[in-house]
Amino acid sequence: MEKTLQNILGEIRRTNAPLAPDALDRIIRARNREVAGPVRYVAKKKLLPFYQEVKEHRSERWRTWGVSPAEEALLVRTLQVKPRRTASGVATVTVLTKPWPCSSACLYCPNDVRMPKSYLHDEPACQRAERNWFDPYLQVTARLRTLHQMGHVTDKVELIVLGGTWSDYPEAYQIWYMHELFRALNDMSCETTVERESETRRTQYRDAGIACERDDLANWAAEAQAHVTAGDASYNETVRSLYACGTRADNALLHSRSTDRNAASIDAPPCSAAADDTQGAAFEPFALDNLQGSASDSGWAAAARWQTATFSQLEALQRENESAEHRCVGLVVETRPDVVTPKRLATLRRLGCTKLQMGIQSLDERILAANHRGIGVDRMQQAFELARIFGFKTHAHFMTNLLGATPESDAADYRRMVEHPAFKPDEIKLYPCALVDGTELVAHWRDGSWRPYTEQELVNLLAEDMLVTPPFTRISRMIRDISAHDIMTGNKKVNLRQLVDLELSKRPQSVQEIRSREIAFGAAANDELSLSEIAYETTNTREVFLQWVAPGNRIAGFLRLSMPNADYVGAHAADLPIDAGEAMIREVHVYGRVAGLHQGGENAQHRGLGRMLIERACDIARENGYTAINVISAIGTRGYYRKQGFADNGLYQQRSL
Known part of the structure; x- marks a missing residue:
C-alpha cells in the first residue's frame, strides 16, 4: 500500500494535477504485478482509508512521506470514490426510522415487516439502517465515516429521513430522532467520542435483548412470503392488516404465526412511552424481538422508554450545530399529503426540517x-399550498x-x-x-x-x-x-x-x-455567469426562480423566492407563522464540488454567488411591496444568514426590507 501511494504521489508531483482514472489504474496494475500471489494486492478503494489511517494514527510515519497540503488535496481528488456523492454541493446522508404501521394500504406497496412501510430490507439504505438498529446516531456516524474514507468533504450535510409517514410516529420519538441526528453531527469532530457513544448505544440494544431480532423477523417474513406466493389470499390480507392497522388480537395471531414457540395471546407493547392510546394499541413489528417473553419484556418497548427527548434538549444541540465542524444544511422528511397540517408543519420547523417529500403518485x-391511494387531489393541493x-x-x-x-x-x-x-x-x-x-x-x-x-x-x-x-x-x-x-x-x-x-x-x-444542467465538477468564472429570473404563479404565491447560468445553459446556483398572496395570508392568518407583507426565501443552493467551511471553492461554492442571489431576491420582494423577507434556514446555515442581515425570528430568520 505504502509503495503504491508513493508511486501515485510521485506522479502527482510530476504533473501537479490529480491523476486521470487510466493513469491511476496503470500504477495500481503495475504494483499488483510486482506482488506475487493470485489475489489482487492493491485496490483503489483501500488506498485512501490506508492513507487516512496512517495520517491519523501513525503520524510520525506519515510525516516521513513529506506530503504538502496541496499534494494531499490532489491525492484525495485522485483516490476519491464515487465523486458524484457530493457533486451537488453537499454530503447527503440518508437514514431510516424504525418500522411502523401505516394507515394506507396502496395496491403496489410492499409489506416487509422488517422495514418501514414500502421499503424492502435489501435496499442499500435499509441494510445500513438495519445493521444499526435503525438508530439515528449510529446511522449518521457510520455513514459520515464511510464518506470520509471515500474522500468526500462532509462538513455540510443534508439529512434525508425516510420511513413512510413521519407524522405517524409519536412526537416523543420524532423529537428524540432529531436530537440524535444533531448529536451525531456535533460529535463527529471527535472520533473518540463517537466510538464511545456508539458502543454505549449498541450495548443498550443488546442488553434489551434485540441483538438477534432481525433473524426472527427474517424467518417470519419468509414464512409470510411463502403463503403469499402459494396464493393464500386470506393470509396476505392478514399480513396487510397487521402492518397497516393491527390490533391487540392481531398481534396474538402474528405471534403464533411468527414462531414455533407458540405462546399465549399477548397484548401489543406500547410503541412509545409517550404514545397515545391509539398508537399504544397499534401493532408494532418490533414486538417480535423477544418472542419467548411477554410483551412487557419486549426489547423494543424497553428501548422506546429511553428513545425520548424534549424540545429544549433538541434546541440546545441545534444551537451547538450552528458552529459545529459538521453542520446540517438541509433536513428532509417523508410524509403523506393528507397529514400535512399547519400544526404539523410548525412542529417540523421546530425540529429543523427544510424540505418535505410527499407521496403524490x-x-x-x-x-x-x-x-387504493386514499388521498384526493384536493387534499394534495392543500398540502402543497401549506408547504x-x-x-x-x-x-x-x-x-x-x-x-x-x-x-x-x-x-x-x-x-x-x-x-x-x-x-x-x-x-x-x-x-x-x-x-x-x-x-x-x-x-x-x-x-x-x-x-x-x-x-x-x-x-x-x-x-x-x-x-x-x-x-x-x-x-x-x-x-x-x-x-x-x-x-x-x-x-x-x-x-x-x-x-x-x-x-x-x-x-x-x-x-x-x-x-x-448542474455544473457538477465543471468550473466557470464569475464573469462567465449570467443571472436569469423565471417568474411563475401558483394558487397562493408568486414564485421567482433566480439562477446563475454558465455557458451551455449549465446552472451554478439558484434561489427560490416566494411572495405569498395577501388574500391567502389574510384568509388563513390564524394558522400561519408569517404575516401579511412578508416574502420568503425557500431555498438557496450553489453547486460544484463541496468546498469545506471557511475555504474557497474551486468551482462555484464560496465565491459570493449565494450572497448576490439573496440581495437580488430582497430587491425583487421590495419592488413588489413586501416589507420583510423570511428565510427557511437550516440549522447549520443560521450563521451564514445572520451575516446577510437576517435575525432570528421564531420559526425563520427575517430581514427588514
Whole structure:
C-alpha cells in the first residue's frame, strides 16, 4: 500500500494535477504485478482509508512521506470514490426510522415487516439502517465515516429521513430522532467520542435483548412470503392488516404465526412511552424481538422508554450545530399529503426540517381510486399550498405505470403536475411502478388487468416527462433502490436514467430540468455567469426562480423566492407563522464540488454567488411591496444568514426590507 501511494504521489508531483482514472489504474496494475500471489494486492478503494489511517494514527510515519497540503488535496481528488456523492454541493446522508404501521394500504406497496412501510430490507439504505438498529446516531456516524474514507468533504450535510409517514410516529420519538441526528453531527469532530457513544448505544440494544431480532423477523417474513406466493389470499390480507392497522388480537395471531414457540395471546407493547392510546394499541413489528417473553419484556418497548427527548434538549444541540465542524444544511422528511397540517408543519420547523417529500403518485382521481391511494387531489393541493406558505421545499414522488394508467394518460398526468398552479413541485422522484411479490398488484398482473410497460414505452414516456419539466424543477431520481430479484417483472435496470438520457440525445429539444444542467465538477468564472429570473404563479404565491447560468445553459446556483398572496395570508392568518407583507426565501443552493467551511471553492461554492442571489431576491420582494423577507434556514446555515442581515425570528430568520 505504502509503495503504491508513493508511486501515485510521485506522479502527482510530476504533473501537479490529480491523476486521470487510466493513469491511476496503470500504477495500481503495475504494483499488483510486482506482488506475487493470485489475489489482487492493491485496490483503489483501500488506498485512501490506508492513507487516512496512517495520517491519523501513525503520524510520525506519515510525516516521513513529506506530503504538502496541496499534494494531499490532489491525492484525495485522485483516490476519491464515487465523486458524484457530493457533486451537488453537499454530503447527503440518508437514514431510516424504525418500522411502523401505516394507515394506507396502496395496491403496489410492499409489506416487509422488517422495514418501514414500502421499503424492502435489501435496499442499500435499509441494510445500513438495519445493521444499526435503525438508530439515528449510529446511522449518521457510520455513514459520515464511510464518506470520509471515500474522500468526500462532509462538513455540510443534508439529512434525508425516510420511513413512510413521519407524522405517524409519536412526537416523543420524532423529537428524540432529531436530537440524535444533531448529536451525531456535533460529535463527529471527535472520533473518540463517537466510538464511545456508539458502543454505549449498541450495548443498550443488546442488553434489551434485540441483538438477534432481525433473524426472527427474517424467518417470519419468509414464512409470510411463502403463503403469499402459494396464493393464500386470506393470509396476505392478514399480513396487510397487521402492518397497516393491527390490533391487540392481531398481534396474538402474528405471534403464533411468527414462531414455533407458540405462546399465549399477548397484548401489543406500547410503541412509545409517550404514545397515545391509539398508537399504544397499534401493532408494532418490533414486538417480535423477544418472542419467548411477554410483551412487557419486549426489547423494543424497553428501548422506546429511553428513545425520548424534549424540545429544549433538541434546541440546545441545534444551537451547538450552528458552529459545529459538521453542520446540517438541509433536513428532509417523508410524509403523506393528507397529514400535512399547519400544526404539523410548525412542529417540523421546530425540529429543523427544510424540505418535505410527499407521496403524490398521481393526480388522476380514477388512478388514485384504483390503486387504493386514499388521498384526493384536493387534499394534495392543500398540502402543497401549506408547504409553500410555510417556506418548505416541495419534493413530490410521482409514479408511472400504476393500475389503470397508460403511457398516454401518464404523460398527461405528469404534465398537469408540473404545469398546474396548485402544484409545480421544486423536486420530483419519478418512479416506474415496480411489481413486488406479496402486493395486491400481483393479482392484477396475473389476471391481465395490469402489465408493465415495455422498456421502450417506459424510456419514451420518461423522456417526454423530462422535456416538459420546467427549469425550476429538479428530477432527483428515476428508480427506487429495489433489487432486481425483488421485482417480479418490468424494469430491473438500475441505469434507467442513462437510457432516458440516450433517448433524449436523439431528440432536437433540450432538457431544462435542474439536475441535467448542474455544473457538477465543471468550473466557470464569475464573469462567465449570467443571472436569469423565471417568474411563475401558483394558487397562493408568486414564485421567482433566480439562477446563475454558465455557458451551455449549465446552472451554478439558484434561489427560490416566494411572495405569498395577501388574500391567502389574510384568509388563513390564524394558522400561519408569517404575516401579511412578508416574502420568503425557500431555498438557496450553489453547486460544484463541496468546498469545506471557511475555504474557497474551486468551482462555484464560496465565491459570493449565494450572497448576490439573496440581495437580488430582497430587491425583487421590495419592488413588489413586501416589507420583510423570511428565510427557511437550516440549522447549520443560521450563521451564514445572520451575516446577510437576517435575525432570528421564531420559526425563520427575517430581514427588514
